Amino acid sequence: MRTRMLEAAEELLDASPDRDIATRAVCEAVGVGAPVLYRLFGDKNGLLSALVDYGFDRYLATKRAAAPSEDPVVDLRNGWDTHVEFAKSHPAVYRLMFSPSFATVPSAAQEAMRLLREVLDRCAAAGRLRVESGLAAQMIMSANIGLALNLVTQPENYPDPDLSRRVRDAVHAAVLVPDAGRRRSAEDGSLTVAALQLAAILRDRRTELGDPETALLLHWLDTLAGA
Numbered sequence: 733m734r735t736r737m738l739e740a741a742e743e744l745l746d747a748s749p750d751r752d753i754a755t756r757a758v759c760e761a762v763g764v765g766a767p768v769l770y771r772l773f774g775d776k777n778g779l780l781s782a783l784v785d786y787g788f789d790r791y792l793a794t795k796r797a798a799a800p801s802e803d804p805v806v807d808l809r810n811g812w813d814t815h816v817e818f819a820k821s822h823p824a825v826y827r828l829m830f831s832p833s834f835a836t837v838p839s840a841a842q843e844a845m846r847l848l849r850e851v852l853d854r855c856a857a858a859g860r861l862r863v864e865s866g867l868a869a870q871m872i873m874s875a876n877i878g879l880a881l882n883l884v885t886q887p888e889n890y891p892d893p894d895l896s897r898r899v900r901d902a903v904h905a906a907v908l909v910p911d912a913g914r915r916r917s918a919e920d921g922s923l924t925v926a927a928l929q930l931a932a933i934l935r936d937r938r939t940e941l942g943d944p945e946t947a948l949l950l951h952w953l954d955t956l957a958g959a
Contacts, residue, residue, distance in 0.1 A: 734772050736762045738786045741779055745824030755779065780828060787825035788840035791818050795847045804854035805908060811851060812876055812900045819880035826884055830877050845869055852907075856932035860909050862925055864957055865932070868907040875903045927956040 740761035744753045755776050759769050773779040794814050801807055819826040829841075852865040852872075861868060879899050882890050892898070909925055931953040934946060941949065 733762070733764070733768065734782075735786075737764075737769060737772065737779070738783055741783055742786075742822065742825050745783075745828075746822075748824070751824065751827070783825060784828050784831075784838065785840070787822060787829045788838060788844075790822070791815075791829070792840055792843060792847075794818060795844065800851075800854070804851055804858055805860055805904075808851050808855060808872075808904065808908075809900065811848065812872070812904075813896070815876050816880050816883065816896045819884050823884035826880065830881060845873060848873060853932050853936070855908065856928045857936060859925055859929045861907065861928050861932075862909050863907050864928065864954075871907060872903055875899060924957050927953045931957065 737758055741753060741758050744757055744761065745751065755766065755769055758779065759766055769779065773782055795811070798807065798810065798814070829838075849865050849869045852861060852868050855861045856865055863871075879896060883896070931950055934950055934953075939946065
């Protein structure tokens with residue numbers, strides 16, 4: 733019953749011109765009385781909060797289910813695309829998920845950022861990252877959310893079907909070393925990419941170095957990378 737009510741609430745929100753719903757309409761949609769809704773969710777705010785959790789559960793399920801490929805850059809692009817597709821498929825819930833009215837950031841949003849950083853750490857280990865993974869994750873996630881929110885709230889102002897790809901490629905170009913530029917960066921003596929790569933490898937694999945030596949080396953590498 734809880735899931736049925738959440739699904740009904742989402743469907744009503746998607747169809748609502750003023751982006752609001754009445755608890756009575758939700759109850760009528762599933763054929764129950766108001767006491768059932770109050771018992772399950774407390775009130776309307778509780779229903780909407782549960783709808784946010786329900787949205788993040790489905791969003792994160794797509795991220796967790798994505799099997800890593802041999803190319804982390806491809807995985808990074810796919811992650812952007814699945815984010816936008818989720819927003820377009822669940823516009824009302826997506827608006828709630830990334831509402832600026834939250835007093836605290838949902839833990840699920842923090843997990844989404846952590847999953848993104850894991851992909852970026854793989855990019856760093858492959859020598860493809862030009863900025864520290866935490867900063868890269870902030871840049872990508874903020875652009876991804878901003879674009880998706882615009883697409884679902886103002887679709888008439890963003891009609892270009894290739895807009896998501898254009899923004900994605902522009903943001904990724906700012907944080908990634910292009911294939912053609914990998915050799916050139918090394919020949920130019922750039923330390924940033926190499927420092928990020930070695931630091932990512934050290935954090936992911938055990939070496940013959942002891943913990944103090946590893947910590948010191950990571951400190952030097954992070955300093956070289958500007959982290």
